[in-house]
Amino acid sequence: MLLLIITIPFVFGALSFLIRATAARRALLIAGAVLHAALVASAWHTRPAPALAGWLALDDAGLLFLSITSLLFAAAALYAIAFLKREHHDKARRDFDDEELFTNAPEAVLIGCLFLFLGTMSIVCASQHLGLLWVAVEATTLASAPLIYFHRHARSLEAAWKYLLICSIGIALALLGNFLLAVATMNTGGHEMPLLVNSLVANARAFSQPWLKAAFIFLLVGYGTKMGLAPLHTWLPDAHSESPSMVSALLSGALLNCAFLGILRARQICVAAGLEEFTGGLLVGLGLLSMAFAAVFILAQADYKRLLAYSSVEHMGILAVGVGVGGIGTFGALFHAINHSLTKAMLFLVAGNILALYQTKSVKSVRGLSRRLPVSAGLWLAGFFAITGSPPFGTFFSEMTILRGALAHGSLAVGIVYLALLAMIFVAMATVILRMTQGDADGATVSEPWLAIVPPAALCALTLVLGFYLPPALADVLHGAARIVGGM
Amino acid sequence: MGGWMDMILVLLILPGFVMLGSSRLQACLGALALQGMLMGVLPLVSAESPITVRLACLALITIALKGVTLPRLLEKAMRRAEVRHEVEPFIGFGTSILVGIVGLAVSFWLSTRLPLPGSTKPSLALAIALFNIFVGFTLLVTRKVALNQVLGYLVLESGIYIFGMALALELPLMVELGVLLDVFVAVFVMGIMIFHISRAFEHIDTDRMSTLKE
Numbered sequence: 001m002l003l004l005i006i007t008i009p010f011v012f013g014a015l016s017f018l019i020r021a022t023a024a025r026r027a028l029l030i031a032g033a034v035l036h037a038a039l040v041a042s043a044w045h046t047r048p049a050p051a052l053a054g055w056l057a058l059d060d061a062g063l064l065f066l067s068i069t070s071l072l073f074a075a076a077a078l079y080a081i082a083f084l085k086r087e088h089h090d091k092a093r094r095d096f097d098d099e100e101l102f103t104n105a106p107e108a109v110l111i112g113c114l115f116l117f118l119g120t121m122s123i124v125c126a127s128q129h130l131g132l133l134w135v136a137v138e139a140t141t142l143a144s145a146p147l148i149y150f151h152r153h154a155r156s157l158e159a160a161w162k163y164l165l166i167c168s169i170g171i172a173l174a175l176l177g178n179f180l181l182a183v184a185t186m187n188t189g190g191h192e193m194p195l196l197v198n199s200l201v202a203n204a205r206a207f208s209q210p211w212l213k214a215a216f217i218f219l220l221v222g223y224g225t226k227m228g229l230a231p232l233h234t235w236l237p238d239a240h241s242e243s244p245s246m247v248s249a250l251l252s253g254a255l256l257n258c259a260f261l262g263i264l265r266a267r268q269i270c271v272a273a274g275l276e277e278f279t280g281g282l283l284v285g286l287g288l289l290s291m292a293f294a295a296v297f298i299l300a301q302a303d304y305k306r307l308l309a310y311s312s313v314e315h316m317g318i319l320a321v322g323v324g325v326g327g328i329g330t331f332g333a334l335f336h337a338i339n340h341s342l343t344k345a346m347l348f349l350v351a352g353n354i355l356a357l358y359q360t361k362s363v364k365s366v367r368g369l370s371r372r373l374p375v376s377a378g379l380w381l382a383g384f385f386a387i388t389g390s391p392p393f394g395t396f397f398s399e400m401t402i403l404r405g406a407l408a409h410g411s412l413a414v415g416i417v418y419l420a421l422l423a424m425i426f427v428a429m430a431t432v433i434l435r436m437t438q439g440d441a442d443g444a445t446v447s448e449p450w451l452a453i454v455p456p457a458a459l460c461a462l463t464l465v466l467g468f469y470l471p472p473a474l475a476d477v478l479h480g481a482a483r484i485v486g487g488m
Numbered sequence: 489m490g491g492w493m494d495m496i497l498v499l500l501i502l503p504g505f506v507m508l509g510s511s512r513l514q515a516c517l518g519a520l521a522l523q524g525m526l527m528g529v530l531p532l533v534s535a536e537s538p539i540t541v542r543l544a545c546l547a548l549i550t551i552a553l554k555g556v557t558l559p560r561l562l563e564k565a566m567r568r569a570e571v572r573h574e575v576e577p578f579i580g581f582g583t584s585i586l587v588g589i590v591g592l593a594v595s596f597w598l599s600t601r602l603p604l605p606g607s608t609k610p611s612l613a614l615a616i617a618l619f620n621i622f623v624g625f626t627l628l629v630t631r632k633v634a635l636n637q638v639l640g641y642l643v644l645e646s647g648i649y650i651f652g653m654a655l656a657l658e659l660p661l662m663v664e665l666g667v668l669l670d671v672f673v674a675v676f677v678m679g680i681m682i683f684h685i686s687r688a689f690e691h692i693d694t695d696r697m698s699t700l701k702e
Binding site: 129131132134135138139141142145146149152153154155157158159160161162164165168169172173175176179182183186194195237238241242 | 638659
């Protein structure tokens with residue numbers, strides 16, 4: 001079962017490189033997305049058995065992130081159909097910024113790499129072996145780099161190059177972290193210990209603490225680069241703003257979570273070894289730093305896709321703070337990971353609709369959105385309220401839970417800085433987003449294809465529902481996942 | 489076996505200095521190939537027990553990939569991008585060598601300060617690992633040509649790999665192969681992108697890639 005969830009994307013990916021007919025390939029994309037989502041949904045009913053001698057297993061944290069990934073992929077796949085219909089293939093187009101001629105990558109590459117991206121992320125979510133986790137995280141980088149370079153112009157090339165290089169270096173440091181962790185285990189009787197999360201957690205007390213600390217720092221820096229924690233987030237705004245919108249949605253909503261899972265695994269082992277305070281301090285520090293960086297760059301941001309990208313840096317910071325303070329904050333962080341993924345993916349998809357009509361990413365050039373694209377404008381506004389954590393959206397409750405955790409387990413100062421940064425970002429985003437929806441439109445209302453509207457609307461509705469009602473099954477998994485990283 | 493191992497390790501200092509001091513990319517790629525070959529032999533000579541099938545496989549694949557395929561791939565990228573030299577690095581080649589010497593000294597000093605669990609004497613392998621990591625970062629930070637940044641990444645990765653070997657860590661074969669595969673695909677994709685960069689920017693000077701900035 002678990003092997004099926006992982007192999008299906010690879011099989012479909014290989015098929016989409018082989019199939020020549022465009023219509024068949026698009027049907028394949030939808031079929032693969034639906035099949036994967038259905039299999040993951042069935043995992044909520046009966047948890048799949050571990051595979052490959054325990055290397056692959058779905059614990060609560062893995063199931064949670066796998067479900068987010070699968071759901072967002074389904075939304076992105078539907079949206080991709082609308083996107084591909086809008087893109088005129090085979091013809092060179094003028095770039096809207098610098099008048100450069102460019103073409104698109106072949107559709108087979110886009111769809112094939114989307115599937116490979118899904119497959120590698122599924123492995124990340126399911127892997128219980130730190131070595132395998134590392135291999136899979138690096139593989140996600142490789143599968144997604146061609147996606148960023150879909151529009152073949154100089155800017156997206158620059159973004160893809162930065163992404164590939166910076167993330168590969170980051171991940172290389174995480175490999176060093178894995179080696180250091182292996183050194184830390186050598187205290188326990190001299191025999192080699194497999195780097196399986198379960199056996200590491202069980203023996204964590206006996207590990208050499210200085211080496212374990214060093215291992216955590218390198219894992220945090222390494223996976224933190226991929227997750228977009230400041231000051232190593234520099235690839236993120238470029239990659240998110242230059243890639244096609246459904247790819248940005250997957251990068252922000254699914255990929256960053258996968259890197260976060262890598263950090264959670266490291267934290268899980270350190271908590272078992274009694275290093276809760278040390279690792280928590282580092283996480284809170286990096287988290288607040290990320291929020292501060294994001295706040296500065298969101299202020300007076302002139303490009304709305306970069307705005308969303310910096311908002312992702314902010315929310316990754318919030319997740320780090322939540323896990324760092326521990327206790328109820330951990331639950332809040334995991335809940336926030338869901339809310340952020342749904343909301344941010346939805347915002348990127350809507351941004352894609354805006355970009356398709358206005359042909360510019362500049363905030364100043366987008367006016368009168370509510371007249372020209374009424375549905376997208378409504379979603380854009382709703383998304384703004386959701387992403388800034390306004391009630392009644394789920395984000396409000398998760399951000400408040402993290403605040404409660406910070407006040408209960410962290411310190412008052414952490415709580416105050418956290419709240420101040422949230423408020424600052426709210427104001428900064430409000431000025432940008434409200435300006436876009438209002439104003440006079442110099443054009444008629446445009447009808448929007450339903451495939452470009454339904455996926456973001458569904459994601460938005462889910463965030464809204466999570467604000468009112470947390471299904472008991474989801475709450476169980478959230479609490480279970482929080483417990484394994486030392487929270488509740 | 490100890491003598492052989494030490495010799496290979498000392499030889500692994502050489503490619504680092506070639507890359508730091510040479511502006512000719514061809515020479516840098518030669519150094520990369522030499523490093524790859526040495527890395528392949530290293531697990532064979534460091535083994536205390538007789539050579540197993542697993543070790544032999546790993547050595548063979550490492551030599552084939554790091555010693556032959558990757559340098560070839562990058563050489564092809566270099567030809568197609570029509571670039572032969574590094575252009576005005578942020579620090580000069582002479583200075584780079586000086587930086588390398590300082591890095592080597594610091595690496596040896598650090599390796600005496602970090603006793604590995606289970607041994608009291610400073611490990612030569614640890615010093616070489618740190619030196620290669622240092623060279624990798626230096627190349628990444630100071631070079632402008634995209635190809636040299638790929639070299640920097642590979643040297644960094646090799647340094648980390650030697651670190652693993654210094655500790656006699658035995659990762660499962662599947663993980664080792666996975667790491668090698670990842671590095672191979674990464675360099676493959678980077679090689680393709682270097683070609684695109686040379687077309688889009690008429691040069692593979694990454695310093696010109698500066699549109700995306702705040």
